[in-house]
Amino acid sequence: xxxxxxxxxxxxxxxxxxxxxxLPGVVxxxxxxxxxxxxxxxxxxxxxxxxxxxxxxxxxxxxxxxxSIGIGFAxxxxxxxxxxxxxxxxxxxxxxxxxxxxxxxxxxxxATLPPLFEELFLRGYVLGVATQWDRLRRAGRKDxxxxxxxxxxxxxxDPGAWTWVAxxxxxxxxxxxxxxxxxxxxxxxxxxxxxxxxxxxxxxSCMTAHxxxxxxxxxxxxASGHWTLW
Numbered sequence: 001x002x003x004x005x006x007x008x009x010x011x012x013x014x015x016x017x018x019x020x021x022x023l024p025g026v027v028x029x030x031x032x033x034x035x036x037x038x039x040x041x042x043x044x045x046x047x048x049x050x051x052x053x054x055x056x057x058x059x060x061x062x063x064x065x066x067x068s069i070g071i072g073f074a075x076x077x078x079x080x081x082x083x084x085x086x087x088x089x090x091x092x093x094x095x096x097x098x099x100x101x102x103x104x105x106x107x108x109x110x111a112t113l114p115p116l117f118e119e120l121f122l123r124g125y126v127l128g129v130a131t132q133w134d135r136l137r138r139a140g141r142k143d144x145x146x147x148x149x150x151x152x153x154x155x156x157x158d159p160g161a162w163t164w165v166a167x168x169x170x171x172x173x174x175x176x177x178x179x180x181x182x183x184x185x186x187x188x189x190x191x192x193x194x195x196x197x198x199x200x201x202x203x204x205s206c207m208t209a210h211x212x213x214x215x216x217x218x219x220x221x222x223a224s225g226h227w228t229l230w
Contacts, residue, residue, distance in 0.1 A: 004153040005055060007129050013052030014125035017117035020044035034098070038105045045113050049120075056120060057128070057155045059203040068205035072196065075205065076212025079192050083213065084220065086185035087229055095227030106230075107218040115210035122174045122190070123197050123206050128154030130166035160201030167194045189213070 024040035060068065098106065132152045136144035171190035178186040196205040221230045 004155040006150055006153050007125075007132070008149045010055060010125065010154065013055045014121045016052060017045045017048040017113075018121050020048045021113060021117060034102045035105055038102075038109045041109055041113060045117060049113075049116055057124060057157070059120075059124070059207065061159055061202050064200065064202060065204055068200045068202050069208050071200060072205035072208025073212050075192060075196055076209035077216060079189055079209055079213040080216040080220070082188055082192065083185045083217065084229060086188055087182055088226070090181040090184070091228035093224075093226050093228065095225075095230070097225065097227050098230070103218070103222060107215065110214035110218060111211050114214060115207045118174070118177075119193065119203050119206040119210055122170050122177075123193050124203055125154060126173055127162065127166050127170040127194065127197065128157050130169040131157065131161050131163050134163040134165040158201075160198050162194065162198050167191070170194060 021041050021044070023044065024037045028037050028040075129148055129152075132154070133144050133148035136147050136152075141147055171187060171194060174190035174193075175183050175186040193206045193209065196209060197203065199205075217229065221227050
């Protein structure tokens with residue numbers, strides 16, 4: 001029987017889509033090249049997700065998918081309100097509007113890629129590895145981190161597994177992946193996604209909520225003109 005990939009083996013498949021999403025923005029910057037950036041993200045990040053998909057741990061549980069989608073939808077709307085309420089004091093209203101084509105392209109990307117690669121990496125891989133490391137650490141293993149990377153696999157974790165330390169690590173990394181103005185909103189949203197993982201014991205609920213929030217936020221900024229939230 002073939003052994004499951006250990007966590008070191010799984011790092012690249014989980015991390016690469018994240019890096020491929022960030023790379024175009026780092027290389028090209030913002031401004032006039034927005035559409036090129038988001039097209040490259042679709043190609044590079046989407047390709048990395050397709051390449052790594054067969055090695056990811058299951059994202060759903062048998063018989064629970066529809067319920068998780070429904071709960072994720074509701075949580076996504078709550079998350080939208082939470083994000084706006086916590087971000088608005090730091091960025092204010094208004095902002096430079098995006099043209100229709102750029103807005104539509106970004107909405108498409110936001111609805112499809114971040115809900116997949118961020119939830120896979122941060123609530124799937126990071127939370128899982130941190131949970132295994134923290135359990136080993138509390139059990140007195142001096143080589144806890146090496147054991148978690150080289151011998152354990154998140155594919156063997158029970159769905160919904162967590163510790164407080166693991167939630168803190170996952171949420172902190174999610175927060176640091178956003179701008180400083182977004183830190184409070186991102187921290188609260190990261191906790192919400194961890195809560196979905198624990199309650200629903202799958203990533204389908206997290207991915208659904210994340211997609212709903214990104215879509216709802218994009219529609220809100222276009223309707224309200226509060227482009228600073230975008």
